[in-house]
Amino acid sequence: MATNDPDADVVIIGAGLTGLSLACWLAQLADHNGQAMPRVHLLEPRTTYHNDRTWCFWDREDHPFRELITHRWPQWQVSAGGRRVVQSNPQTPYALLPADALYGYALERIDACPGLSLQQGVTVEGIEEQDGGVQVHTSAGTLNARAMVDTRPPENLPETSTTGFWQVFTGIEIHCPDHGYETTTARLMDFQACDDHPCFVYLLPKDAHHLLVEWTAFQSHRDNQGYRAQLEHWLASEGIKDYRVIRSESSMLPMIPISDERRSGRVIKAGVGAGWMRAATGYHFASCQRGSMLLAQQILAASASNQWHLTPPNVRSRWLEWMDRVFLRALQRHPDQAPQWFLSLFSRTTAPQMGRFMNDQPNLRDALAIASALPPGPFLKAALV
């Protein structure tokens, strides 16, 4: 029976960024507050972890992985057609955290924490809510738990989005002798001429000889054609020819508002599938840390009281989500205006404002600065639908 003798208090489906963040927040908070650790079991199909991505974000808040940040850029820039805007804020730099460091740290933390366990090579096939518990059907059998957190990616996203974009990118990390880019500046968007959708180069000089460089497109349709050829062509145009590829990463991220996936009770969604990734930007790391911390607090409180009713944590405000929907709608209608709009956004806001806005925590004044940096016509029309 799920209620009387569960296999775990909480089952977390998926041990990617969200599942591992939640586990580490649970261990950290239980330890810090001297609370009893519930029995938490993570299920993950992967049998091994690879350095499959890097997470970048503005380094504003504390989280269990902060010491794993390997690079910080006190300046960031946006450029288009010969114009460039640079913002600088050494107190809140743009930061990079490699996936292998996070995976390695989290797996060790799970191993060392009584109460936490991870089962790899297991796929969840179905979930059944019951009175007083949840049954999780997996490729390795059935588990009973008091509650469940589902971090699987969203399903049934549209191939062609009418409410946002697919952010399609191809990136490589390269070694090249003396690339010549300033190593204090992260180049967030260097807009390129593309036919019908915004596209730009994202370039992070990790040191004098290493670059992470990506070609990114905001496109209405999902396709996996990749942009390696465009990236290589661009590198050649910059005079970077003699380089060695160390690793590559590519993906299609849904810049599509996801709001109907939230659930509450004993079964709760978390991560990208719960709309934690910011639709207007494709950034997720900062909101994932906030959401995981709030959820960990709830789980510890539920375990202490044995009242298992979890509610979706608010990772960002409703009005920010509304602003983002308006922004995406306006950008869909005027993709050719993207370079001007982003240049204006970064030139008419301060670096601290942009840091707060990008990490989902703008105050009212920041939101007004953002709104007044954009042309009123297209945005008012987009606000009225």
Ligand SMILES: Cc1cc2nc3c(=O)[nH]c(=O)nc-3n(C[C@H](O)[C@H](O)[C@H](O)COP(=O)(O)OP(=O)(O)OC[C@H]3O[C@@H](n4cnc5c(N)ncnc54)[C@H](O)[C@@H]3O)c2cc1C
């Ligand atoms: C290449 C790349 C670069 C990115 N860079 C950034 C960045 O710089 N900054 C940023 O903020 N965001 C970035 N993102 C976006 C986002 O942060 C990541 O996608 C993040 O990993 C999403 O976290 P998640 O836990 O929701 O999903 P995932 O990390 O994908 O985790 C979901 C987990 O669920 C598991 N799973 C799936 N199906 C099942 C099943 N049936 N049963 C059990 N488990 C299952 C998967 O194996 C996976 O481990 C990037 C994404 C990618 C792909």
